[in-house]
Amino acid sequence: MAMKMDYDSKGKLLTKKVELVPEGTGLVEGKVALITGATLGIGLAMASLFAKHRAKVIITGIEEEIGKANAQFLTNCGCEVTYFNANAFNRDEIDALFNMIKEKYGRIDILINSAGYNIPAHFMETTESQFRQLMGIHGLAHVYTLQNALPMMQKQGGGVVLEFGSKSSDRPGDYDPFYCMVKAGVKLMSKSLNMEFGPDNIRINCICPGPTLTGMTQDNDGNVVDAFKPGGPVLKQVSLRKIAMPIDIANAALIICSDYAGYISGLTYNVDGGIVI
Numbered sequence: 064m065a066m067k068m069d070y071d072s073k074g075k076l077l078t079k080k081v082e083l084v085p086e087g088t089g090l091v092e093g094k095v096a097l098i099t100g101a102t103l104g105i106g107l108a109m110a111s112l113f114a115k116h117r118a119k120v121i122i123t124g125i126e127e128e129i130g131k132a133n134a135q136f137l138t139n140c141g142c143e144v145t146y147f148n149a150n151a152f153n154r155d156e157i158d159a160l161f162n163m164i165k166e167k168y169g170r171i172d173i174l175i176n177s178a179g180y181n182i183p184a185h186f187m188e189t190t191e192s193q194f195r196q197l198m199g200i201h202g203l204a205h206v207y208t209l210q211n212a213l214p215m216m217q218k219q220g221g222g223v224v225l226e227f228g229s230k231s232s233d234r235p236g237d238y239d240p241f242y243c244m245v246k247a248g249v250k251l252m253s254k255s256l257n258m259e260f261g262p263d264n265i266r267i268n269c270i271c272p273g274p275t276l277t278g279m280t281q282d283n284d285g286n287v288v289d290a291f292k293p294g295g296p297v298l299k300q301v302s303l304r305k306i307a308m309p310i311d312i313a314n315a316a317l318i319i320c321s322d323y324a325g326y327i328s329g330l331t332y333n334v335d336g337g338i339v340i
Contacts, residue, residue: 075103075126077133081115081140089117090321095168097121097160099151099208100178102130104277105227108309109175109316114142116317119168123149123160124178151178151204161211173320174212175225176205176249181242181279194241201245205252213260221264223320226253228271228331233339234300246271250331257329266328268319273335274298275307302337 083089096113100106102124110122114137124130127148134146147163149156164171179200182193205226216222231239232247253269260267274280280291290297291306298304315334318324333339 075129077107077111077136081111081137081142083114083141084116086117089115090317090323091173092117094118094172094320095121095164095170096173096175096320097123097164097171097208097212098175098177099123099204100176102126102133102146105272105275105309105312106175106177107133108313109177110144111137111142112310112313112317113173113320114140114144117143118173119143121145121147121160121164123147123151125150151176152199152202152207154203154207157204157207157211161208161215165215170219171212171215171222173223173225174208175227175316175320176208177227178204179227181239183239183242186240189241197241197245201242201249205249209256213256213265216265217260217263222266224253224256224265224267225316225320226250226267226269228253228269230271230273230333230335230338232271233333253331254329261328266324268324268328269331270312270316270319271331271333271335271339272312273301273307273333273338275309275312277309280306300338301335302340305336307334307336 091113096118098106098110098120101110101122110120114120122130122134122144130146134144137144147160149160182197226249228250229246231243232250235243250269253267256267274291274297280288282288289295293304298306312334315332319332
């Protein structure tokens with residue numbers, strides 16, 4: 064069962080033209096939005112959608128060729144999108160990223176920390192190196208961007224942060240005890256940060272996706288792996304009995320980051336088709 068997004072056959076390069084919403088109607092129009100881990104999957108879907116709604120989008124990742132190609136594709140569609148090659152848990156590269164943002168825009172209105180991955184393994188088989196990698200991408204990577212973005216938001220009078228957790232922080236799966244641990248930490252950190260930065264008019268929320276069609280749920284031919292097919296063990300847990308497309312998560316993120324959610328802060332959104340009920 065092959066399910067294709069608006070990408071090429073390898074699921075990496077955008078191919079479907081993005082039509083901008085009419086000027087004056089964009090939900091994040093004019094906002095400077097940084098989205099980490101946005102060269103592929105959910106991150107790229109958010110970048111395309113936010114750009115469609117006339118945000119000034121900066122995307123980061125480590126797959127430079129793909130990132131540049133997708134940023135150029137969106138630019139050719141009339142969007143304002145910049146790619147910056149940066150490893151999310153390399154402090155120097157994140158500092159350089161924010162220096163670029165300060166020089167180019169002088170502000171940051173939206174920060175979305177969506178970079179991440181998993182290393183499925185039994186508890187006793189997980190190596191220290193694997194654990195440190197998970198802690199780096201889901202821990203230090205968030206800290207580095209937040210410690211750069213929050214002072215800018217304080218100075219400009221406010222902003223929005225969207226952290227990415229996972230349904231695994233509420234409903235653990237097999238073979239991912241450390242992933243569950245770090246994702247639960249992301250969710251609780253976002254709640255704690257509200258206590259400190261809410262008075263600065265900074266809204267911080269967390270979104271927890273459920274099973275979503277990304278590279279981690281497809282084989283090399285674009286086919287959904289057995290566990291995520293209808294009747295499979297994963298989708299039996301989903302009330303809607305279907306896997307999400309990246310745009311499903313992006314749509315929720317757009318609303319949470321828009322002024323329509325201007326009085327919503329400190330919440331966790333389970334966008335998971337009804338796994339966590």
